[in-house]
Amino acid sequence: MPAPTVLLGAVAYDPKVVTIWEGFRTWLRGRDLDFDFVLYSHYERQVEDLIAGRIDAAWNSPLAYLRAERLAAANGTAVRALTMRDTDQDLTSVVVVRADSPVRQLADLAGRVVAVGAVDSPQATLIPLDHLAARGVTVDVRRFDVGVGLHGDHIGGERDAARALVAGEVDAACMIDANHLAFVQEGTLPPEGTRIVAQTARYDHCNMTVRAPESDGVRLFGTLLLGMSYADPQVRPLLDLEGLTAWREGRTTGYDVLADAVDTSGFYSPDGRVTATDYRP
Amino acid sequence: MSATPVAALDLGDLGFGRGAHLLVQRALAGLPPGGRLAVSGRDPALRVHLPAWCRGRGHRVEWPDRGEANELVAVVVRGSADDDRWFGAERAGPALPSALSSRPPARWGLGARGALLEAGGPEARFDLDDRDLVWADIAPHLYAQAAARQWDPQTAVPWDDPFALPADVEAAVVQVMTYLVENEQAALVVPARFVGRIHPHFREVVQLLAVQMADEARHMEVFSRRALLRGAEMGTSSAGGRQSLFTLVAESDFALASFLLSVLGEGSFVDLLSFLHEFAPDPVTRRICWLAMQDERRHVVFGMAHLEHQAQSDPLLRDRLRAAIHRRHDSLVDTAGLNADVFDALVVLAAGGWHPDDVSAGFDRVQALQHAMDQGRQRRLVRLGFRADEAAALSALHTRNFM
Numbered sequence: 001m002p003a004p005t006v007l008l009g010a011v012a013y014d015p016k017v018v019t020i021w022e023g024f025r026t027w028l029r030g031r032d033l034d035f036d037f038v039l040y041s042h043y044e045r046q047v048e049d050l051i052a053g054r055i056d057a058a059w060n061s062p063l064a065y066l067r068a069e070r071l072a073a074a075n076g077t078a079v080r081a082l083t084m085r086d087t088d089q090d091l092t093s094v095v096v097v098r099a100d101s102p103v104r105q106l107a108d109l110a111g112r113v114v115a116v117g118a119v120d121s122p123q124a125t126l127i128p129l130d131h132l133a134a135r136g137v138t139v140d141v142r143r144f145d146v147g148v149g150l151h152g153d154h155i156g157g158e159r160d161a162a163r164a165l166v167a168g169e170v171d172a173a174c175m176i177d178a179n180h181l182a183f184v185q186e187g188t189l190p191p192e193g194t195r196i197v198a199q200t201a202r203y204d205h206c207n208m209t210v211r212a213p214e215s216d217g218v219r220l221f222g223t224l225l226l227g228m229s230y231a232d233p234q235v236r237p238l239l240d241l242e243g244l245t246a247w248r249e250g251r252t253t254g255y256d257v258l259a260d261a262v263d264t265s266g267f268y269s270p271d272g273r274v275t276a277t278d279y280r281p
Numbered sequence: 282m283s284a285t286p287v288a289a290l291d292l293g294d295l296g297f298g299r300g301a302h303l304l305v306q307r308a309l310a311g312l313p314p315g316g317r318l319a320v321s322g323r324d325p326a327l328r329v330h331l332p333a334w335c336r337g338r339g340h341r342v343e344w345p346d347r348g349e350a351n352e353l354v355a356v357v358v359r360g361s362a363d364d365d366r367w368f369g370a371e372r373a374g375p376a377l378p379s380a381l382s383s384r385p386p387a388r389w390g391l392g393a394r395g396a397l398l399e400a401g402g403p404e405a406r407f408d409l410d411d412r413d414l415v416w417a418d419i420a421p422h423l424y425a426q427a428a429a430r431q432w433d434p435q436t437a438v439p440w441d442d443p444f445a446l447p448a449d450v451e452a453a454v455v456q457v458m459t460y461l462v463e464n465e466q467a468a469l470v471v472p473a474r475f476v477g478r479i480h481p482h483f484r485e486v487v488q489l490l491a492v493q494m495a496d497e498a499r500h501m502e503v504f505s506r507r508a509l510l511r512g513a514e515m516g517t518s519s520a521g522g523r524q525s526l527f528t529l530v531a532e533s534d535f536a537l538a539s540f541l542l543s544v545l546g547e548g549s550f551v552d553l554l555s556f557l558h559e560f561a562p563d564p565v566t567r568r569i570c571w572l573a574m575q576d577e578r579r580h581v582v583f584g585m586a587h588l589e590h591q592a593q594s595d596p597l598l599r600d601r602l603r604a605a606i607h608r609r610h611d612s613l614v615d616t617a618g619l620n621a622d623v624f625d626a627l628v629v630l631a632a633g634g635w636h637p638d639d640v641s642a643g644f645d646r647v648q649a650l651q652h653a654m655d656q657g658r659q660r661r662l663v664r665l666g667f668r669a670d671e672a673a674a675l676s677a678l679h680t681r682n683f684m
Contacts, residue, residue, distance in 0.1 A: 086336070086339060087336050087337060089336075090332070090336070090342075091333075091336070092329065092332075094329055177329045177330070177332070177333040178333040178334075178336065178337060180326070180329060180330070180333075181297055181298075181329070181330045181333045181334060184297070184298040184326075184330075185297070185298065191296075191298035191299055192296070192298060192299075195325065196325065196326055196329055199328070199329055229365065230339070230361070230362050230365035230366065231364075231365035231366075231368035231369070233369060233399070233400035233401030233402075234401065236365075236366065236401060237401060243337070245338070245339030245360065245362035245365070246339065246362075
């Protein structure tokens with residue numbers, strides 16, 4: 001009997017993506033899964049190819065997952081989150097001002113300039129801007145469009161927003177919680193030089209999106225991913241590169257915050273069409 | 282909350298921007314996976330940074346009930362990633378060189394000897410990984426001695442001492458210096474070719490060879506500087522001399538290269554430097570020859586110790602050494618050997634004057650030098666286990682170029 005197969009799609013937001021999936025490919029093929037991958041330059045085509053059946057699994061951003069869900073529903077099918085990283089669960093975004101800023105609370109940002117990441121970044125643009133809008137705070141948005149189409153995977157937009165904050169070019173900047181910590185630790189933001197004035201609700205990030213019902217190959221793929229151990233020296237460097245210590249069962253309870261933001265901003269239509277203006281992935 | 286924390290940590294005002302992770306890490310290290318740590322603190326960003334930090338390290342976070350109005354930020358549930366990372370880790374042998382591995386594995390690679398090595402990582406190919414081929418127990422001691430006796434070419438040599446030599450004597454010095462520089466170049470390149478091949482487990486040998494290379498670098502400098510101290514032109518370099526040195530550099534077997542370079546070549550060189558120290562016509566030449574001689578003695582001691590160690594464990598070593606001498610002799614049989622200009626310059630220096638009696642005495646002294654070199658080579662060959670008559674025969678086959 002031929003080995004079950006899986007063709008995965010991943011977005012090449014960084015050269016390390018090749019190292020990661022080449023490594024996983026070797027590991028998975030050693031466990032009787034005929035696994036291969038293709039790389040996309042942005043998430044939109046990857047999602048369309050998943051729904052069209054050209055790939056079996058898509059290593060998706062949360063935004064890409066939401067679009068997949070909508071596209072599938074529109075054609076009477078369904079997708080599900082097979083797995084996700086432990087680090088994909090319970091993230092938050094923060095709105096940060098300089099420590100000496102007169103802004104004490106979110107409402108004080110009304111009418112001020114707020115730096116965000118790329119147009120399609122869930123964590124640095126869509127979710128925090130929705131957080132502000134939901135609280136009736138209207139701001140002047142200054143966007144840092146680095147890596148458009150990568151759904152915020154490229155850290156450049158967030159870092160540029162942080163730099164603009166330090167330079168005094170903007171009044172506030174939005175970023176994911178872990179990047180605020182990283183920017184402080186790497187020196188992009190001076191320690192104690194910024195103040196967090198808002199933190200969003202918790203949300204989930206990437207997942208391994210597959211069509212439901214799954215094929216045998218996809219089921220085996222999920223089982224093998226969940227079986228990857230951080231104690232295994234063959235995969236540990238790959239897990240480190242991919243930024244996880246363990247794969248978890250996929251869950252979709254953490255996407256409501258982003259779904260609201262997508263609807264409010266009109267990023268995608270309910271049937272999954274790209275409706276955001278000036279979004280050119 | 283679901284369970285009672287077993288440990289508590291108060292970070293005070295310390296935040297993650299200034300090292301709070303160290304305290305959290307330290308507290309978690311004392312807990313088993315699944316152990317719970319209640320973290321409190323007053324840094325305003327703590328509620329954002331603590332969970333973000335935990336997430337990246339595989340620790341889970343539990344949130345206090347909203348009603349709990351104190352400085353408790355969260356309860357961290359220790360994950361297993363820290364332990365998993367060290368699953369299958371091993372020590373890269375003993376830290377001290379007392380019980381070295383006879384064949385350290387490639388996977389130890391560049392890890393410090395004795396370090397706890399995370400599993401995985403590259404299989405570094407250091408092909409000189411056999412203790413018997415590389416090691417000598419005296420290496421750590423010789424390294425320490427070598428490191429302690431490094432000298433500064435600028436301050437260790439009386440460059441400014443006044444002296445003036447007749448032009449032909451100065452020319453003889455320049456010729457000998459030119460010859461020394463090319464020999465020192467070879468003596469630097471030969472260990473350089475092996476240093477990168479020796480398994481770092483035998484690090485004292487690598488360190489010793491590195492210092493040996495630094496020695497040769499200084500020798501090149503001081504001999505060049507003396508050659509140009511009074512003029513702007515170097516002496517001659519013979520094709521045969523360079524051919525002889527090239528056969529040294531081309532030897533790819535560590536033991537054989539060490540034998541040809543240190544035991545035979547540098548051993549003879551110690552005699553040459555001693556001769557030059559005795560007959561040097563000026564204080565600068567005298568001093569640099571003495572300094573270089575001290576270093577070269579050390580090189581010979583290591584070469585001998587390393588080969589004596591190996592000869593004990595490998596009865597066939599002597600056959601290979603013998604063959605190496607023959608091979609080198611055969612490849613040099615059609616060359617002129619020592620640069621005639623060098624030989625003549627040595628006679629001029631040893632003569633100390635141009636009277637026929639002076640020249641005759643100088644000639645005798647150079648002959649005595651060659652005899653002393655031959656005797657030294659024979660002594661060292663006998664120490665390596667060759668019979669006296671064979672040692673004499675083999676010594677006679679050594680390159681006429683001395684090195």
